[in-house]
Amino acid sequence: MRNKLLLALLLGLCSLASQANNNDFAEPVNVSSDNFDGSVKEKKLVYLGNVLVTQGSLKIKAERLEVDSSKGQGKEVFIASGTPASYSQVLDGDKPIEAMANEIRYDVATRVLTLTGNAEINQSGSVVKSAKIQYDLAQQKLNAEGGKDTQRVSTVFIPEKN
Structure with missing residues (x-):
């Protein structure tokens, strides 16, 4: 029964995500912050303080951001x-999706978002919590993993209102 409920939530999340604004991925990625340090030679950049990454309606906010562009543009x-x-x-359809974690990794080429730590x-209104969540934005696939010790995957389902 628990597996069927988890599958129902994942399908619900994926069906809404499948309507993601595909124009977002055609937009440039913009980064702003209080401070910046980078190596052009190594193609690694570090942004510190009030970091904001935007790509269309996609937004990532953080205290610190590392960008590795060693594999090339895009x-x-x-x-x-x-x-x-x-x-x-x-x-x-104006359906927002929000996520948070201690670390958010966004791979531009594969469009995969990996949330790690809380x-x-x-x-x-439906919520999935775990130690690690991987979300494929292009394929609309979600994978959640429990952590060591007692942290398990937790899901809250909100019924549709009539």
């Missing part, structure tokens, strides 16, 4: 950290 990896770092995106994703 293949950057963004690693945001904070207490917590946050992600949000507006889906078609990870939480919220959509339409």
Whole structure:
């Protein structure tokens, strides 16, 4: 029964996410912060303080952001950290999705978001919490893993209102 409920939530999250504003991924990725330090030679950048990453309606807020662009343009990896770092995106039909974690990793090439450490994703009132959540934005696939000790995957379902 528990597996069927988890599957129902994941399908619900995925069906809403499948309506994600695909135009977001055609937009440039913009980064702003209080401070910046980088190595052009190594193609690694570090942004500190009030970091904001935007790509269309996709937003990542963090205290610190590392950008690895060593694999080339369009293949950057963004690693945001904070207490917590946050992600949000507006889906078609004005359905927002929000997430937070101690670390958020966004791979531009694969469009995969990995939330690690006190990870939480919220959509339409339904919430998934766990040690690690991986969310494939392009394929609309969600995978949550419990952590060591007692941290387990926790899901809250909100029924539709008539």
